[in-house]
Amino acid sequence: MSAIVRASGLVKRYDRTVAVAGVDLEIGAGEIFGLVGPNGAGKTTTLRILATLIRPDGGDAEIAGSSLSRNPNDVRRVLGFMPDSFGVYDEMKVWEYLDFFARCYGIPADRRRRMIGDLLDLVDLGPKRDTYVQGLSRGMQQRLCLAHALVHDPQVLLLDEPASGLDPRARVELRELLRELRSLGKTILVSSHILPELEELCTSVAIIDRGRVLAHGPVAEIERRLRVGAVYRIRVLGDPAAVEAARAWLEARASVATAAILKDGEIELGFQGDDEAASGLLADAVMAGMRITTFARAASDLEELFLQVTDPSAAGAAGAAA
Amino acid sequence: MSLVIPRRNALRQVAGGIAAVSTKELRGRMRGRRAFVLLTVHLVAVSGFAFFVEEIAVRSSGNAFGGVQSADIGRALFTALLFFLTIVVLILGPASTSGAISLEREKQTLDMLITTPVSSLAIVLGKLVAALGWMALLLLGSIPVLALVFMFGGVGPEDLVRAYVVLATTALLYGSLGLFVSALFKRTQAATVLNLVLALVMTLGTGGLFGGLSALAFADLQQRSVNMPVDWTQLRLPPQAMLWANPFVADLDVLCHSDTSMSGSCAVVLFVTGRIDLAQGGQAMAVQAQPLPAGGFAGDGPGVQVAAPQNLGMPEDSYWPVSVAAMLVLSMLLIAGTTQLISPTRRWRRPRRGHAAISAGGVLFASGAVVSPDADAAFPTAASASVDADGFDSDADSVGSAAPEAGPDGATDRGAGPGAGT
Numbered sequence: 001m002s003a004i005v006r007a008s009g010l011v012k013r014y015d016r017t018v019a020v021a022g023v024d025l026e027i028g029a030g031e032i033f034g035l036v037g038p039n040g041a042g043k044t045t046t047l048r049i050l051a052t053l054i055r056p057d058g059g060d061a062e063i064a065g066s067s068l069s070r071n072p073n074d075v076r077r078v079l080g081f082m083p084d085s086f087g088v089y090d091e092m093k094v095w096e097y098l099d100f101f102a103r104c105y106g107i108p109a110d111r112r113r114r115m116i117g118d119l120l121d122l123v124d125l126g127p128k129r130d131t132y133v134q135g136l137s138r139g140m141q142q143r144l145c146l147a148h149a150l151v152h153d154p155q156v157l158l159l160d161e162p163a164s165g166l167d168p169r170a171r172v173e174l175r176e177l178l179r180e181l182r183s184l185g186k187t188i189l190v191s192s193h194i195l196p197e198l199e200e201l202c203t204s205v206a207i208i209d210r211g212r213v214l215a216h217g218p219v220a221e222i223e224r225r226l227r228v229g230a231v232y233r234i235r236v237l238g239d240p241a242a243v244e245a246a247r248a249w250l251e252a253r254a255s256v257a258t259a260a261i262l263k264d265g266e267i268e269l270g271f272q273g274d275d276e277a278a279s280g281l282l283a284d285a286v287m288a289g290m291r292i293t294t295f296a297r298a299a300s301d302l303e304e305l306f307l308q309v310t311d312p313s314a315a316g317a318a319g320a321a322a
Numbered sequence: 323m324s325l326v327i328p329r330r331n332a333l334r335q336v337a338g339g340i341a342a343v344s345t346k347e348l349r350g351r352m353r354g355r356r357a358f359v360l361l362t363v364h365l366v367a368v369s370g371f372a373f374f375v376e377e378i379a380v381r382s383s384g385n386a387f388g389g390v391q392s393a394d395i396g397r398a399l400f401t402a403l404l405f406f407l408t409i410v411v412l413i414l415g416p417a418s419t420s421g422a423i424s425l426e427r428e429k430q431t432l433d434m435l436i437t438t439p440v441s442s443l444a445i446v447l448g449k450l451v452a453a454l455g456w457m458a459l460l461l462l463g464s465i466p467v468l469a470l471v472f473m474f475g476g477v478g479p480e481d482l483v484r485a486y487v488v489l490a491t492t493a494l495l496y497g498s499l500g501l502f503v504s505a506l507f508k509r510t511q512a513a514t515v516l517n518l519v520l521a522l523v524m525t526l527g528t529g530g531l532f533g534g535l536s537a538l539a540f541a542d543l544q545q546r547s548v549n550m551p552v553d554w555t556q557l558r559l560p561p562q563a564m565l566w567a568n569p570f571v572a573d574l575d576v577l578c579h580s581d582t583s584m585s586g587s588c589a590v591v592l593f594v595t596g597r598i599d600l601a602q603g604g605q606a607m608a609v610q611a612q613p614l615p616a617g618g619f620a621g622d623g624p625g626v627q628v629a630a631p632q633n634l635g636m637p638e639d640s641y642w643p644v645s646v647a648a649m650l651v652l653s654m655l656l657i658a659g660t661t662q663l664i665s666p667t668r669r670w671r672r673p674r675r676g677h678a679a680i681s682a683g684g685v686l687f688a689s690g691a692v693v694s695p696d697a698d699a700a701f702p703t704a705a706s707a708s709v710d711a712d713g714f715d716s717d718a719d720s721v722g723s724a725a726p727e728a729g730p731d732g733a734t735d736r737g738a739g740p741g742a743g744t
Binding site for chain 2: 048051052053054055072073076077079081082083084085087088089090091092096100101103104105106145148149
């Protein structure tokens with residue numbers, strides 16, 4: 001998988017605060033890449049640098065082979081950008097809005113007309129073609145703004161907090177839309193501070209905090225590299241004494257960092273190891289005579305990962321436990 | 323499977339960008355009833371104003387001579403309408419541009435626009451073209467009313483052409499200024515207020531300042547020449563350059579062309595262009611420097627006698643072409659400055675809140691006192707105005723926007739100001 005976005009050492013300072021302190025990113029073609037971090041971590045600044053809106057104080061990036069600093073106009077032609085609060089013009093109809101941006105990219109009139117129809121179908125706004133933009137719902141405006149970023153059929157999409165302020169249904173629709181775009185061959189870089197929505201969507205993530213990338217890569221790989229364990233929940237049949245015995249047995253295993261009884265026979269494990277190790281642990285536990293009814297990995301790994309990575313005290317605790 | 327967009331040459335690309343942006347702007351502007359209501363109100367106001375001026379002129383003219391002097395009515399009408407339209411331009415120019423950039427910032431659409439291949443220059447020019455197109459509609463719409471003056475006579479078609487050249491340049495300058503201020507501020511409200519204040523300062527303010535400084539110069543000269551004839555060559559008038567961005571003074575020169583009296587507009591033009599020193603020997607007829615309509619020389623000294631020599635000929639066309647040229651240059655500087663302000667690769671940062679006003683003040687000084695490559699270096703006041711401008715310059719962090727062109731004179735001008743950054 002070749003990298004279509006490659007950033008190295010991006011730095012941006014505002015007066016005395018450093019918004020971005022040496023960000024390196026490598027995003028493969030066709031990925032949906034999540035940029036995750038708390039508010040003020042430098043996600044938006046990073047995206048705006050990539051979108052040619054801010055000139056970095058240091059470092060450079062290459063997008064589809066064009067350098068950001070040397071050929072910003074080439075970069076703009078392969079890039080679609082959606083800012084965090086998607087802007088719409090008043091006094092403008094839906095098709096005029098797209099027509100305007102298509103003209104900005106120098107797309108000839110006959111192709112514009114066809115393309116606008118296709119795009120409106122893609123984002124499900126076909127019937128709204130002649131509606132005024134300010135009359136659309138927030139979710140619709142947001143999809144229209146996404147459509148604007150697609151008028152020139154870019155290879156790379158930069159979406160800054162695309163799901164903020166959307167209701168759950170609109171979020172689901174957005175997620176579907178992004179998957180569809182990925183299937184059309186787009187590479188999508190999406191930032192968010194809301195983890196669950198990225199976890200289901202992204203092929204890779206970068207966790208960013210205080211202007212630095214703390215972890216970068218496919219979610220599973222990040223977990224492995226950071227040796228931050230997964231959480232497993234095991235339900236065991238038997239009286240409390242048997243459950244306590246099972247807990248003690250599990251805690252004694254090398255791959256288990258913590259084991260705690262939650263309630264009626266459920267044990268939560270802080271587990272370090274890959275799926276292979278997990279299946280081995282399960283087999284051993286069964287061999288040891290435990291009557292296991294459930295053995296499941298708890299969801300929202302990314303969220304815990306995120307908390308551990310971005311909070312120094314939690315990261316220290318995790319390290320100590322390991 | 324990226325779409326291959328054919329590369330065109332840079333000029334065509336800029337032209338395409340301007341067309342795209344101005345089309346979008348005009349679409350928004352002309353949509354709905356607002357534009358047509360405004361146009362109607364404007365035309366009704368111009369017509370009504372013309373009617374009253376004509377009525378007043380007919381009656382006063384009739385009283386004075388027992389018979390109506392048609393040409394006088396024509397000239398009075400022309401004068402009144404020219405000033406009226408100038409005021410319209412001074413209000414509508416800033417009003418139609420002061421939200422142009424800041425609104426896009428507020429709605430974050432500017433970012434989306436800048437990430438397209440449309441250049442910052444094309445964005446600025448596109449918005450300017452749309453604003454000027456709208457003003458052109460109002461000005462051209464008023465031509466039939468202005469053509470009324472031909473019925474009365476006294477004013478020729480060439481006067482009308484002069485008038486529209488000055489009006490168009492005024493629209494360009496104040497439109498560019500509006501855009502610049504709009505790019506300087508984050509909030510449209512602040513930009514609108516500052517724009518109107520600037521329009522006031524650059525007309526009433528510069529006029530008043532010029533009048534006041536002139537009065538001081540007169541008083542000074544008279545004090546020095548007690549018991550001897552006044553040597554007018556010793557009179558040190560303030561630099562006329564401070565009035566170049568003031569369209570009312572250019573209007574007066576335009577009016578002077580059809581003015582037969584040598585008083586009124588022509589006298590002011592003679593005065594401003596500093597030709598009173600030709601009036602030695604007392605052969606000239608003495609004329610009173612008239613206070614300007616719409617607040618010209620509010621600070622003028624009382625009873626100052628300005629002598630115009632008989633053999634001087636008509637002073638028309640001695641001032642307005644210079645003023646128009648200065649307004650064009652200043653507009654270009656402002657356009658370059660605006661382009662820099664919205665460009666992500668700009669050289670200077672957008673000033674922080676408190677400094678924006680200072681920058682704008684610097685622009686004012688640049689406009690009034692400084693863009694003078696010629697004669698005015700002789701006037702000591704030119705130097706003092708420059709000192710003021712340099713005072714802002716010491717705040718090097720933020721006022722780079724405006725102060726650089728505020729050199730002591732044209733020769734030591736540090737580069738082309740904002741234009742140097744492009």
